[in-house]
Amino acid sequence: MSDYAIGLVGWGTVGGGVLNILQQDGTLLKERCNLNVRLKAIVTRNPDRARDQKPGSAVVGSDLALITDDPEIKTVLHLVGGTTAAKDIAIACLRAGKHVVTANKALLAEHWDELFAVAKETGHTIAFEAAVAGGIPVIAALRDGLVANDIRGIYSILNGTCNYILSRMTQDGMGYDEALGLAKDLGYAESDPTLDVNGTDTAHKLAILAQIAFNTNVPFCAVHIEGIENISADDIESAQRLDSTIKLLGVAKRCPAGVELRVAPTLVPNSNPLAHVNANYNAVRIMANNAGPTLLVGQGAGALPTASAVLSDLIDIAVGSYQRTAEYFRFFAGGEPSTILPEEDEFTASYARFRVKDEPGVLAQMTATLSKHGVSLRAVHQGEPDADSTAEIEVTTHPTRGGAFLSAVKEIDQAGITVQPTVCLRRLDEG
Ligand code: HSE
Numbered sequence: 097m098s099d100y101a102i103g104l105v106g107w108g109t110v111g112g113g114v115l116n117i118l119q120q121d122g123t124l125l126k127e128r129c130n131l132n133v134r135l136k137a138i139v140t141r142n143p144d145r146a147r148d149q150k151p152g153s154a155v156v157g158s159d160l161a162l163i164t165d166d167p168e169i170k171t172v173l174h175l176v177g178g179t180t181a182a183k184d185i186a187i188a189c190l191r192a193g194k195h196v197v198t199a200n201k202a203l204l205a206e207h208w209d210e211l212f213a214v215a216k217e218t219g220h221t222i223a224f225e226a227a228v229a230g231g232i233p234v235i236a237a238l239r240d241g242l243v244a245n246d247i248r249g250i251y252s253i254l255n256g257t258c259n260y261i262l263s264r265m266t267q268d269g270m271g272y273d274e275a276l277g278l279a280k281d282l283g284y285a286e287s288d289p290t291l292d293v294n295g296t297d298t299a300h301k302l303a304i305l306a307q308i309a310f311n312t313n314v315p316f317c318a319v320h321i322e323g324i325e326n327i328s329a330d331d332i333e334s335a336q337r338l339d340s341t342i343k344l345l346g347v348a349k350r351c352p353a354g355v356e357l358r359v360a361p362t363l364v365p366n367s368n369p370l371a372h373v374n375a376n377y378n379a380v381r382i383m384a385n386n387a388g389p390t391l392l393v394g395q396g397a398g399a400l401p402t403a404s405a406v407l408s409d410l411i412d413i414a415v416g417s418y419q420r421t422a423e424y425f426r427f428f429a430g431g432e433p434s435t436i437l438p439e440e441d442e443f444t445a446s447y448a449r450f451r452v453k454d455e456p457g458v459l460a461q462m463t464a465t466l467s468k469h470g471v472s473l474r475a476v477h478q479g480e481p482d483a484d485s486t487a488e489i490e491v492t493t494h495p496t497r498g499g500a501f502l503s504a505v506k507e508i509d510q511a512g513i514t515v516q517p518t519v520c521l522r523r524l525d526e527g
Contacts, residue, residue, distance in 0.1 A: 099132045100414045103163035103194070104154070105185055106175035107140035110199055110226070112149055113403030114173060119152065129411050136169055137162040160185060164192035171413050173406055174198040183207050190218045195418075197409040199226035199402055202291075205300035205316040208307065223409035223418055228301040229254055229378045231401025232394040233408060237382070238308045239421050245384035247309040249349040251524065254301040256376035256396045257285040257292040258324050258344040262361075263374040265332050266341055272327065284376045284397065294323035295344065295359040302346035305380070306357055310350055310434070318436035320358040327361050331519065334449055334490060335363050337477075341371040345524065354435030356442045362522040363447050363492075370524070383526065440499025445474070445525035448505055450489045451516045454481040458513050459489065465511070469504035471496045486515050495525050 104111055118125075118135060126132055135154045143156055155162060163169055172189040174196050176182045182203045189196050191214065198204065204211065204227055215222050225235045229252075238247070253259050257279045264275040276293065279285045291297045303316040324344050335342045340363040349356040364371040369391050373379040378396025383389055395401035412418035452458045459478065466473060472494040481487040493501060505518050 097126065097130050097132050099134055100170060101134050101136040101166075101168045102171050102173060102410065103137045103139065103166070103169045104135060104173045104175065105139045105160065105163065105189075106173075106177075107138055107142065107145045107149075107156075108175065108177075109399045110402045110406065111138070111140075111173070111175045112145075113399030114175070114406055115149055115151070117400065117403050117407055119150075125407070125411065129415060131411070131414055133410065133414070137166060139163055160188060163194070164188055167193075169194060171195040171197060171410055173410065174200065175406070176200065177202075179203045179206050183211070186211060186222070187214050190214045190220050190222070193218065193220065195220050195223070195413045197223045197226070197406055197413065199224070199406060201227040201297070201300040201304060205303045208304075208316075209313075221413065221419060223413060224304065225409045226402045226405035228304050229380055229392075229394070230396040230398060231404045232378060232380065232392045232396065233405065234305065234380045234392055235308060236408065236412075237390070237392060238305070242382065242384050242387055242390070245386045247350070247382060247384055249383040249526070250302070250305055250309055250347070251370060251381040251383075251526065252298075252302065252305065252346040253343055253370060253373055253377070253379045254298045254346050254396060255292055255295075255344060256378060257289060258298070259373065259378070260284050260376040261293070262324060262327065262332075262342055262344065265327070265329065266336070267374070269329070271329065272325075279376075282376070293325050295321040298344060298346045298359045302348055302357065302359060305346075306348035306355065309348065309382070310355060312355070312434040313432060314348075314355065314357065314436070315433045318357060318433070320360070320439045320442075322358075322360040324361050330449075331361075331521065334447075338363065338447070338475075338490070338492065339366050340364055340523070341366060342521070343370060343373075345370070345522075351437065351443065353441070354437045356444075357436050358439070358442065358522075360522050362524050364524045368524060368526070389526075440497065440502070442498040443495050444498055445495045445523040446493045446498075446501045447521045447523045448491050448501075449519040450491075450508065450514050451486055451518075452489055452513050453515060454485045454487045455513075461511065461513055462489065462508055465508050466491070466493075466504045469500040469507075471501050471504050492523055495527060
């Protein structure tokens, strides 16, 4: 059995999970992989952590040289957050001749080209299964299991906090703030949940997935991002009336003119399995030309699920199978960014809720405006008028150019027939 020495940078939640798995399931790994994974050094800003968890035979310190100067260490588990020091650490490890396994999606999404350029130059690799959807082996599925497929689209739920909030609002009628408070208490949300609820965390993960799925360079800054902060109880009720469920979806779709890449709260018809992925679960639905639609569901965060993904990368690297596809990932370094379609050119189905004056001709004027902009209606529903002589009209559309739909809604709002700004949401139509 060969010995494989590794280093760990960052002894937080996921680092602790890695230690737990190595201590509890090390024998299983040895038997399966004929490999003795030996954690030789831990670099942490908080050496007191050793009071909570035994580091085994690993030496613990705060100096990265403990790892970079040790020629025996072949791979570094890079489990630090942020994008500044984290980038320097990853690059220092690559330059010291180590492979790097990271769970840091923000780092990858924002500095992909630079990191992979260094990986290419040094002949080492960066693995990142843990950066997208925690314990779900989605990167492995894309680079291995689905390698013989042209990937047409990805529809995903990639943030457990948002999924938890929306699930509690939908299933229990809970308010947004209360559900967010519970997500924090349960440890799903980050200490500052802004990046969770505003869609940025989902966008980081989506950009990484799209790079791998479409074999192209996808700049993170081009993702269109809307969060769930403004989703109201009325939106949730409307979705339920339409036999749909609101999910924060990350969508990456290849079209003849480019790539659609967006994160947005979306009405998912209940006939789609994504509508039934609840609580803090993540899910990735991959539309593959040969395998067909494939749905992966699981825990997208947490110490053990994320550590499970970290260790799968480590074993892949240690046995040499990751390097087989490493060139594929390096290919992107410095490549031309692919064309990301502007939001107005995206082709999506939509939902709108108008509050209108209950007067003759209002519905006719609305539908004439939608028709003028080329928007094809799928369904229209008007509720009973309220005491203030206004009524709610909800429409869903067939897939339409996004710009046409938004222009039509703007024109309707400006025509003086609506009494409050119209609510617009996407509606999932996998077409
Ligand atoms: N806070 C994230 C979530 C996990 O709620 O899914 C880390 O990306």
